[in-house]
Amino acid sequence: MVFLEKACCLLWLLMIFFILKGDDYNRFEFERLKPGPFVFTKNNKPVPTRYYQAPDEVFDSGAEMLRWAQLGFDAALRKKKK
Secondary structure, eight states: OHHHHHHHHHHHHHHHHOEEEOOTTTHHHHHTSSSOEEEEEETTEEEEEEEEEOOGGGGTOHHHHHHHHHHHHHHHHHHHHO
8 A cells, every 4th residue: 555655646747747867868958948957955965866847848748758858768768777
């Protein structure tokens, strides 16, 4: 049951924020996004991640949503191969 709760929470976050993974291959696409990568604090220092919120325009176009989703999915696949 705990797994199901975590999966539902993750799905909820993805639906609201449409979080995408960036990497060295697609960084240029993500660098233009505002507000930039998600950042957390560790030992009182900001630590940027490679996760980004999708641009607002993806919610207006299925083709744009597919393109950005593919960028994030490809980055995740490349990470898995390492």
